[in-house]
Amino acid sequence: MNEQARKLYDQAQANYPALKAQIEAQVVRWFWAAKGVGLFSLEPFYFEQNRFPKSKILKETPENAEDKYQYGVNANDEIIVERSYTEFKGQCYETFYFREDSQIISYHFDYFKEKRCINTKIFVYKNGLLQAIYAAFKGNKWSQKTMFYENDKLISCDWIEKDDHSAEEGFERGFVYTYDMLGELNSITGKDGGVWYQKKDKKVSYKKLSERVAERFYALLIPAIKAYPIPEPLYCLNIAFDYQYIMPPTIGFGTESERLEWKESYGKRADSLLWNTADYAHTIEIETDNEDTALFDLFNQETEMQEKSSAATKLLVSCAKRLKEEWVSLSIPSTDDFVVVVSDIEDSFLKKV
Numbered sequence: 001m002n003e004q005a006r007k008l009y010d011q012a013q014a015n016y017p018a019l020k021a022q023i024e025a026q027v028v029r030w031f032w033a034a035k036g037v038g039l040f041s042l043e044p045f046y047f048e049q050n051r052f053p054k055s056k057i058l059k060e061t062p063e064n065a066e067d068k069y070q071y072g073v074n075a076n077d078e079i080i081v082e083r084s085y086t087e088f089k090g091q092c093y094e095t096f097y098f099r100e101d102s103q104i105i106s107y108h109f110d111y112f113k114e115k116r117c118i119n120t121k122i123f124v125y126k127n128g129l130l131q132a133i134y135a136a137f138k139g140n141k142w143s144q145k146t147m148f149y150e151n152d153k154l155i156s157c158d159w160i161e162k163d164d165h166s167a168e169e170g171f172e173r174g175f176v177y178t179y180d181m182l183g184e185l186n187s188i189t190g191k192d193g194g195v196w197y198q199k200k201d202k203k204v205s206y207k208k209l210s211e212r213v214a215e216r217f218y219a220l221l222i223p224a225i226k227a228y229p230i231p232e233p234l235y236c237l238n239i240a241f242d243y244q245y246i247m248p249p250t251i252g253f254g255t256e257s258e259r260l261e262w263k264e265s266y267g268k269r270a271d272s273l274l275w276n277t278a279d280y281a282h283t284i285e286i287e288t289d290n291e292d293t294a295l296f297d298l299f300n301q302e303t304e305m306q307e308k309s310s311a312a313t314k315l316l317v318s319c320a321k322r323l324k325e326e327w328v329s330l331s332i333p334s335t336d337d338f339v340v341v342v343s344d345i346e347d348s349f350l351k352k353v
Helices: 001-023 046-050 206-226 255-275 290-305 310-329
Strands: 027-036 069-075 079-087 090-101 103-109 117-126 129-137 141-150 155-162 172-178 185-190 195-198 234-242 245-255 282-285 334-342 351-353
Touching: 001 090, 001 103, 001 117, 001 129, 001 141, 046 172, 046 185, 046 310, 117 195, 206 245, 206 290, 206 310, 234 255, 234 310, 245 255, 245 290, 245 310, 290 310, 310 334, 310 351
Parallel strands: 234 334
Antiparallel strands: 027 069, 069 079, 079 090, 090 103, 103 117, 117 129, 129 141, 141 155, 155 172, 172 185, 185 195, 234 245, 245 282, 334 351
């Protein structure tokens, strides 16, 4: 099957016009969706595993297609075409699903007019259950996912991805799926022990979860700062986060000696270094026990799936304000213009307190 997926990939760009005409001729109805990261995938628990928020179906055709999704369904009410529109008018990613009795073949094309193929996938089924996914990508890269079931419930998946013409080893991963007493997905964990998804208690709102996270983060933050003595004045304490994994953030200590050195060497250009923890000589990671790790993982998951990044950054800013108010009591040498900073590692967010 890997060879077949590769053959389909190699022919996909040349066959694009025929594939498009063939699949769209089967469409009997179109509908639109917005926000999120689409609302359809043949891969089991795709949105949960990747922590993607689902798009919402629109009642009417939007006036502006930018960042919207359009789906075409066949006579059996099955999705066979997906269009993901970009900021460039009329240009969209396209995915075609050719449905057969025991397999579905998908072609995923980019939005350029040349319509280069991003990947082809073959989904193999037996008795209605997905058995394997074979995929081919650019540059001789391929992947294979194999599913395992117990009482018709997916319990694990093995994933291999490699490039036959590269020195890189690729990777092999495994996932384990658990369910609650009602048969709903409860968790996805890697066979290495990493948590990819955990079901949130419906009684716990995002607000309540955030309050608990803020409480635990601040309780860990102060001891961590005290345990890392800096023998020179600080111009800032930088709480640096990654939007994908906001909790726990990296803590950076901006020393006055570094600031003076950067300003002397780079002048006005030093501003790009002052608030970037990647350039700091002193940083620490917050250490967590199993309970706090699970709490922060759940918070990161729900922040992504509910699109709450703005609320999450406000939480960090609130913690930063509290820290600034208590800073003097910590008796840590600091400059007169000392600030507590919340920043992201991509330099797209910066708040000084």
